[in-house]
Amino acid sequence: MSELVAIFFGMALVNNMVLSKFLGLCPFFGVSKNLSNAFSMGVAVLLVMFVASAVTWPLFHVLLVPYGAEYMRTVIFILVIASLVQIIEMTIKRTNLTLYNALGIYLPLITTNCAVLGITFINIDSAYSFPQSIAAALGAGLGFTLVLVIMSGIRERLDLADTPKAFRGAPIAFITAMFLGLAFLAFGGMVG
Amino acid sequence: MSVQTILAVALLTLVGLIAGIAIFVVNRLLPKEDESLQKAAEIKEYLPGADCGACGQPGCFAYAQAAAKDKEIVVKTPCRLLAQDEEGTKRLGEYLGFDIDTTQIGQKAVVHCTGDSPVIGAYGGITTCGAAVQVGGGFKECPYACLGFGDCAAVCPADAITIDAARQVAVVDWEKCIGCGMCVKTCPRSLIELIPADMPQYLGCNYLAAKDVAERKKCSVGCIHCRLCVKASEDGEVTWNDEKDLPFFDPEKKMVAAAAIEKCPRSIILKTSAYPQEEEVSSGGDQ
Amino acid sequence: MQSFKDSFTNGIMRANPTFILLLGLCPTLAVSTSLDNAVGMTAAVLFVLLVANIIVSSIRRFIPDRVRIPTFIVIIATLVTLVDLMLQGFVPELSKSLGMYIPLIVVNCIILGRAEAFASKNRVVHSIADSLGMAIGFGWAIFIVSLIRQLLGSGSLEFFGVHLFTVPGLEENPAAIFLLPMGAFFVIGVLLALFRWMGVSESE
Numbered sequence A: 001m002s003e004l005v006a007i008f009f010g011m012a013l014v015n016n017m018v019l020s021k022f023l024g025l026c027p028f029f030g031v032s033k034n035l036s037n038a039f040s041m042g043v044a045v046l047l048v049m050f051v052a053s054a055v056t057w058p059l060f061h062v063l064l065v066p067y068g069a070e071y072m073r074t075v076i077f078i079l080v081i082a083s084l085v086q087i088i089e090m091t092i093k094r095t096n097l098t099l100y101n102a103l104g105i106y107l108p109l110i111t112t113n114c115a116v117l118g119i120t121f122i123n124i125d126s127a128y129s130f131p132q133s134i135a136a137a138l139g140a141g142l143g144f145t146l147v148l149v150i151m152s153g154i155r156e157r158l159d160l161a162d163t164p165k166a167f168r169g170a171p172i173a174f175i176t177a178m179f180l181g182l183a184f185l186a187f188g189g190m191v192g
Numbered sequence B: 001m002s003v004q005t006i007l008a009v010a011l012l013t014l015v016g017l018i019a020g021i022a023i024f025v026v027n028r029l030l031p032k033e034d035e036s037l038q039k040a041a042e043i044k045e046y047l048p049g050a051d052c053g054a055c056g057q058p059g060c061f062a063y064a065q066a067a068a069k070d071k072e073i074v075v076k077t078p079c080r081l082l083a084q085d086e087e088g089t090k091r092l093g094e095y096l097g098f099d100i101d102t103t104q105i106g107q108k109a110v111v112h113c114t115g116d117s118p119v120i121g122a123y124g125g126i127t128t129c130g131a132a133v134q135v136g137g138g139f140k141e142c143p144y145a146c147l148g149f150g151d152c153a154a155v156c157p158a159d160a161i162t163i164d165a166a167r168q169v170a171v172v173d174w175e176k177c178i179g180c181g182m183c184v185k186t187c188p189r190s191l192i193e194l195i196p197a198d199m200p201q202y203l204g205c206n207y208l209a210a211k212d213v214a215e216r217k218k219c220s221v222g223c224i225h226c227r228l229c230v231k232a233s234e235d236g237e238v239t240w241n242d243e244k245d246l247p248f249f250d251p252e253k254k255m256v257a258a259a260a261i262e263k264c265p266r267s268i269i270l271k272t273s274a275y276p277q278e279e280e281v282s283s284g285g286d287q
Numbered sequence C: 001m002q003s004f005k006d007s008f009t010n011g012i013m014r015a016n017p018t019f020i021l022l023l024g025l026c027p028t029l030a031v032s033t034s035l036d037n038a039v040g041m042t043a044a045v046l047f048v049l050l051v052a053n054i055i056v057s058s059i060r061r062f063i064p065d066r067v068r069i070p071t072f073i074v075i076i077a078t079l080v081t082l083v084d085l086m087l088q089g090f091v092p093e094l095s096k097s098l099g100m101y102i103p104l105i106v107v108n109c110i111i112l113g114r115a116e117a118f119a120s121k122n123r124v125v126h127s128i129a130d131s132l133g134m135a136i137g138f139g140w141a142i143f144i145v146s147l148i149r150q151l152l153g154s155g156s157l158e159f160f161g162v163h164l165f166t167v168p169g170l171e172e173n174p175a176a177i178f179l180l181p182m183g184a185f186f187v188i189g190v191l192l193a194l195f196r197w198m199g200v201s202e203s204e
Helices: A002-014 A025-030 A035-067 A070-095 A097-111 A114-125 A130-158 A170-189 B002-029 B035-044 B060-069 B086-096 B151-155 B182-186 B228-232 B258-263 C004-014 C025-031 C035-058 C065-090 C092-101 C103-107 C109-119 C124-154 C181-197
Strands: B107-111 B161-164 B169-172 B192-196 B201-203 B238-241 B246-249 B269-271 C156-159 C162-166
Touching (some): A025 C025, A035 A070, A035 A114, A035 A130, A035 B002, A070 A097, A070 A114, A070 C103, A114 A130, A114 C092, A130 A170, A170 C181, B151 B161, B258 B269, C025 C092, C025 C103, C025 C181, C035 C092, C035 C103, C035 C124, C065 C092, C065 C103, C103 C109, C109 C124, C124 C156
Antiparallel strands (some): B238 B246
16 A cells, blocks of 8 residues: 555656656646646546556556557557547536536547656556556646646746746746756655 | 567457447437537627626636527626627627617726826836735825726726826726726726716725825825815715715716816816717717 | 648748747657757657658548547557657667657657648648658757757767767766756747747747
């Protein structure tokens, strides 16, 4: 159990998806202008990461490994993720309109989000067991949401500040990400 | 090697098939898509898309969903921004199948300040009203003055507010104002108020004498609480608001206070574009 | 319709995928720690982009609209798997250095985006020009970032084992932060601002 917690916090804070592994940068800079959007996006990503990990891990170990077809994982995983997102979007759209209004529109964006494909690859490359994969996915998703929310809070303030013209928008956002990353370095010894 | 090829193709086909079947099955099992969603998407095409919130709904899509369920919403709580656009309203009316009447008297915003208060401090902080009010009670002499950084102008979905740079004050153009109230919520000094569009006059000052701030005077044009306006009004057009220590113009009665406007020693009671006059001295909508 | 030359030069400067369109930032920032990586990534992206665009453009009339995106994704995924295996076979060290960012080319916005926005609507010749231009644009962008990061982060420049250049004084105490993710953010933030300032792209 303690190793699951270690993996969870490791993925969330120490090896944060965005700040450490560079995954999910597009939504990070695209959706983080507004706090509520950012939160919705983060939750949507968390959901998809969880489901994707839960499905791709057994698929890999049951279907690909026994037949020596590990190299097929790129194609298979992306196909599975695309279908999963489609199914999740359909389900939310038809069962809960409020939820759909809140985060349904972000779901198609997540299909090509490197963060989701990335976490499925990490699960395989790190040779995690199934519970470990789930812990990693949850940690990664929560870490992603956390950073997204913090970033959007900062950016809302940044919009008001007197930034030099050339830096407005993306450049200052990147530099802010640098400071955020530096701050997260402090978590380095946490999962020792 | 050919075994591998066959294997690869077979795996891909298998996973593809499973995914396809899964989507198909889920599609069948789920309840049908709420029809109002499709209708809402169609209705949304006719809406301005500004998400201003004046209609009372959290955004244009939510309004479209409400309208899809109940068409009468379009008349009961009309889209204020659309009401300015005759053609747009007609098109929406055509789509929904009935005439939308937009001639109802709405509300308009007024700024209770003329901005003549002198600047007493050099402010170098964030250039928003929200920030400036927190620094030393504002950089103008009058503690209730409009600071003129334009937080209200920024949120106005109808672009009805401009900033008079000389006096550093916000000015509302009644021709464009749709009465959504976004500026009212945004002003950190609560200087903006929504009054009926047929209100003939309003007070250009918000100096709350009852809550005097030490060592801070009002500007040279603000209300001096002399109550001459009340004395001058024959039919009770102007009464006195004791709590604020300012004149009160009843929005229910909307009486024209011609005598008060004339008698005011500071001329701080300002006419709106709804003021009944033969000759329009000032352009309509000026404050 | 744009001419071949226009489609080609579009991606290099005017619509540079990294600095102007802000696409495909994940690999740019992740692998730009050395020039070797930059070259390897560019080669991979070039191959996938070119071949994918050719295929998509060739069969664009036969793909039903509803399965457009999944089709593109499968084509790209197949090509990426191909590239991944080739790299693992021929340059295993580079492959290890690039890690999982090669498979992640599948979801690289540049490739899917160009397939969707350009190749599915234009002839094969133009698609070739566009993909070449985009790849070169991406290539020189990641090259510059790697140059800065490697130079400042390790004090010297190396290119496939050939030692090129050492900054005197920096090699003993390099600014290691540039090799860390944070350094990448910083470098690209400043570069973007530089491009804005030079007037190449519009400010927000």
